[in-house]
Amino acid sequence: MSFFFVVLAGAAALYLLGRAPVPPGFKVAVLTAPPVAAVVWLLDEVFGRRAVAVAVGAVYLVVLVALNGLLEHPRLPLGAKLAVFGTVPGAALAWLLVVTADDTLKDPGEDPCSLHHGGTGVSEVFPPRAYCRFTDGSTLDLAPVAQAVFWVCLAVSVALLALGLVRAVRDPRAVARRFRWSGRD
Numbered sequence: 001m002s003f004f005f006v007v008l009a010g011a012a013a014l015y016l017l018g019r020a021p022v023p024p025g026f027k028v029a030v031l032t033a034p035p036v037a038a039v040v041w042l043l044d045e046v047f048g049r050r051a052v053a054v055a056v057g058a059v060y061l062v063v064l065v066a067l068n069g070l071l072e073h074p075r076l077p078l079g080a081k082l083a084v085f086g087t088v089p090g091a092a093l094a095w096l097l098v099v100t101a102d103d104t105l106k107d108p109g110e111d112p113c114s115l116h117h118g119g120t121g122v123s124e125v126f127p128p129r130a131y132c133r134f135t136d137g138s139t140l141d142l143a144p145v146a147q148a149v150f151w152v153c154l155a156v157s158v159a160l161l162a163l164g165l166v167r168a169v170r171d172p173r174a175v176a177r178r179f180r181w182s183g184r185d
Contacts, residue, residue, distance in 0.1 A: 025068050025178035032067065036060045063161060065175060070164025072174045084160045091153035094146045099123045101130035101143040113142070 036056065043053035071081050101123070113121040119132035119140065128150055130142040141147070168175045 021181065023179050023181055024071070025175075028067055028071065028178075029064060032060075032064065062165070065168050066161040066165035068164070068175045068178045069166070069168030070160055072171075072178055073163060073167045076163070080160065084157055087153040087157040087160070091150055091157055094150035094153060095128045097146040098128040098130050098143045098150060101146070113140075 040053045040057050040060075043049045043056060067084065070076070070084060073081065113119040113132035119134040121130070121142075122133050122139075123130045128147060132140045132142065134140075
């Protein structure tokens with residue numbers, strides 16, 4: 001039944017994005033809301049972390065305003081505006097690769113640390129880090145490239161969204177125009 005609702009929501013999103021008179025602000029919200037809604041649902045229903053889910057929802061609203069401010073910025077080239085649509089998912093994927101690098105969900109003795117390095121796998125959620133801890137106290141990082149990708153993508157995303165938020169604060173009417181219904185796109 002859940003799969004049916006996902007397909008129905010996807011069809012509704014494609015219909016909404018395909019319609020010409022839908023304001024660009026709503027199109028941005030339709031593109032960005034589903035993954036955030038999934039994270040909020042997971043945090044609330046699966047992990048029972050309602051306060052964190054509310055915080056993620058609040059941060060999403062600020063990011064939505066910043067993203068619309070960024071897309072409305074008059075002096076930024078289109079490539080810089082659209083880079084945020086690549087760096088945010090890139091940071092999320094790199095974060096996922098880092099925190100699952102030690103693969104502690106496998107049976108003890110089958111994770112990469114104990115199989116290849118003779119240590120114990122450790123993951124830190126933020127700042128993201130996965131490493132093997134040895135009995136002598138030394139450590140070995142498991143995903144240094146993914147960590148670097150995460151930090152680069154995060155820095156670029158934060159810088160671009162900060163520009164968008166500054167634009168939204170300086171000219172809130174320009175951002176509000178992105179949500180107005182008119183005869184053109």
